[in-house]
Amino acid sequence: GEVMADxxxxxxxxxxxxxxxxxxxxxxxxxxxxxxxxxxxxxxxGKTTLIQQIYGALKPDSGQIFLNGRDLTxxxxxxxxxxxxxxxxxxxxxxxxxxxxxxGMIAEAARLGQxxxxxxxxxxxxxxxxxASAILDRVGLLDRAxxxxxxxxxxxxxxxxxxxxxxxxxxLLLLDEPMAGAGPDEGxxxxxxxxxxxxxxxxxxIEHDMDAxxxxxxxxxxxxxxxxxxxxTVAEISQNQAxxxxxxxxxx
Numbered sequence: 001g002e003v004m005a006d007x008x009x010x011x012x013x014x015x016x017x018x019x020x021x022x023x024x025x026x027x028x029x030x031x032x033x034x035x036x037x038x039x040x041x042x043x044x045x046g047k048t049t050l051i052q053q054i055y056g057a058l059k060p061d062s063g064q065i066f067l068n069g070r071d072l073t074x075x076x077x078x079x080x081x082x083x084x085x086x087x088x089x090x091x092x093x094x095x096x097x098x099x100x101x102x103x104g105m106i107a108e109a110a111r112l113g114q115x116x117x118x119x120x121x122x123x124x125x126x127x128x129x130x131x132a133s134a135i136l137d138r139v140g141l142l143d144r145a146x147x148x149x150x151x152x153x154x155x156x157x158x159x160x161x162x163x164x165x166x167x168x169x170x171x172l173l174l175l176d177e178p179m180a181g182a183g184p185d186e187g188x189x190x191x192x193x194x195x196x197x198x199x200x201x202x203x204x205x206i207e208h209d210m211d212a213x214x215x216x217x218x219x220x221x222x223x224x225x226x227x228x229x230x231x232x233t234v235a236e237i238s239q240n241q242a243x244x245x246x247x248x249x250x251x252x
Contacts, residue, residue, distance in 0.1 A: 004067060005033050008202035009172050014063035016049055023049040025226040038213045039206050041223035044218030047206050051174055055087050056080045068171055086170025094149050094160055101145035107167035139163040139193055154185030169242040172202045179209045191215060
């Protein structure tokens with residue numbers, strides 16, 4: 001048969017409790033190369049806690065987290081970022097006092113492994129400007145390059161955060177509610193940009209907008225009270241009775 005690719009992300013038997021509350025219960029999932037894997041579930045299902053365990057803000061009580069076959073479970077947040085975990089939203093990675101272009105240049109310097117000293121002359125470096133312009137162009141922000149980040153519309157700031165997360169060429173991109181607070185046009189644009197990333201980077205997506213999820217996800221994992229109740233393709237999940245019960249609340 002066909003040789004299966006190795007997962008970019010593999011979670012094995014993660015458990016995380018807060019007192020009597022089990023936020024993550026024996027949770028296992030994989031994200032494969034180039035796929036958009038959506039994590040869905042009602043509020044309080046444990047999605048945010050899980051994301052925090054993946055990037056390292058929370059340590060699981062037991063279980064393991066692998067990125068490209070490497071055990072990250074004991075690593076700090078900075079070490080995980082160096083290993084290839086990128087994240088966007090919820091925790092902002094933009095510097096509000098700088099322009100959109102300057103933010104791009106700082107990201108470009110980091111991508112090139114240069115330490116960036118916040119001296120104005122560095123902002124005239126032609127190579128950094130060129131790299132930063134490519135970063136911004138990817139999300140359609142080149143025409144806003146000279147605006148201070150604080151002057152950007154909400155949706156545009158989200159685009160910038162995504163561009164900066166992508167600049168580091170992460171193995172895995174964690175997208176935490178990218179549509180939150182976006183108007184219909186912004187949401188549509190964000191969906192198109194994420195869709196264009198399919199096949200270039202493995203993405204774990206948390207999103208409440210089910211239209212966006214069904215359009216974007218190659219696979220979905222459904223989380224209820226810290227446990228995976230179902231996993232599969234959009235077609236499989238949309239036919240799944242347990243998922244319908246969990247969402248429609250008639251499972252009690």
